Amino acid sequence: MKKMLLTAMIMLTTNLAFAGEELKVGVKGMVCAFCAQGIEKKFMAQPEVAKVEVSLANKYVKLNFKDGKRLPNEKITELLKDAGYEASFEEKK
Amino acid sequence: MKIRLLIATILLSSFAQAHPVSYKDAIGLMSYNNPEMNEILLTYSLTPYFAVAGTYLRDSKSEFYIPRVNFLLKRWNNEDSQGNVYLSGGAGYEKFASKNYGVNLVEFVADWESRKYYIYFDHLYLNRNNDQNSLLPERDYNHSKLRVGTAPFLADYADLNVWLILQGEKHLSESNIEMTQFLRFYMKNTLWEVGARFDGGWAFNYMVHF
Numbered sequence: 352m353k354k355m356l357l358t359a360m361i362m363l364t365t366n367l368a369f370a371g372e373e374l375k376v377g378v379k380g381m382v383c384a385f386c387a388q389g390i391e392k393k394f395m396a397q398p399e400v401a402k403v404e405v406s407l408a409n410k411y412v413k414l415n416f417k418d419g420k421r422l423p424n425e426k427i428t429e430l431l432k433d434a435g436y437e438a439s440f441e442e443k444k
Numbered sequence: 445m446k447i448r449l450l451i452a453t454i455l456l457s458s459f460a461q462a463h464p465v466s467y468k469d470a471i472g473l474m475s476y477n478n479p480e481m482n483e484i485l486l487t488y489s490l491t492p493y494f495a496v497a498g499t500y501l502r503d504s505k506s507e508f509y510i511p512r513v514n515f516l517l518k519r520w521n522n523e524d525s526q527g528n529v530y531l532s533g534g535a536g537y538e539k540f541a542s543k544n545y546g547v548n549l550v551e552f553v554a555d556w557e558s559r560k561y562y563i564y565f566d567h568l569y570l571n572r573n574n575d576q577n578s579l580l581p582e583r584d585y586n587h588s589k590l591r592v593g594t595a596p597f598l599a600d601y602a603d604l605n606v607w608l609i610l611q612g613e614k615h616l617s618e619s620n621i622e623m624t625q626f627l628r629f630y631m632k633n634t635l636w637e638v639g640a641r642f643d644g645g646w647a648f649n650y651m652v653h654f
Binding site: 379380381382383384385386387388389390391392393405406407408410432433434435436437 | 463466467468469470491492519520521522523524525526557558559598599600601602603605630631632633634635651653
């Protein structure tokens, strides 16, 4: 019983941690994992961001925001520019 | 003469650097090593277009200390590739036989890469006040490097990336081209290369970004 409760708590906590909005932003020029490290670092330093996922194959960065939080597109563009890349806000699958 | 120029090429080829400018506030630590020399290079990118850096290089006769500035002149962020043009300038000194001699540096770098292919060109010009070093007797030193590479498989951001790289280097006043084959590995913020020269020597390069 204890084990079940613990499992349920962990699942609930995990879901809550990433319960905020999710956004996929296209990144032009992102072809090298070593060079793209700055993207993850820049976004993880933002208090609104809970999780960052970089995908070279899909050419996007997926941002999970904290509950009720969001970065404006202008700020995302600026952060990607600081990392050396260009943002593309077209719909990403 | 040929042997002397070959040694000079090997000694100074490592002044070339793969990432002159990185993302804003990035600190880069790079180390280039072969049987003849060791180099440590530290860079700090103030913006994505401008970095300050310092090079320390030593061989059996000389030590070089060269502060430098690196500029990203142009970047092309394409859908499936990226191209860059960099220019660097520096001034420092060469310590030789307990004396210091001035050294000026200008370097031009252009590269293009996709997830599958990579091409890199570098030209280094050094102006040295020291003509006492028998291994490096020339005051004006011109050196070019061309690298082509391919990834045998496509790895993603969190995976181990592996590249096969062929490098050719040439001293402008010499017809001989020094060839080296490299295996490059990188994962997250760490990159390392192991190389074998066609003449039998080895090379080991290491980079990390903070």
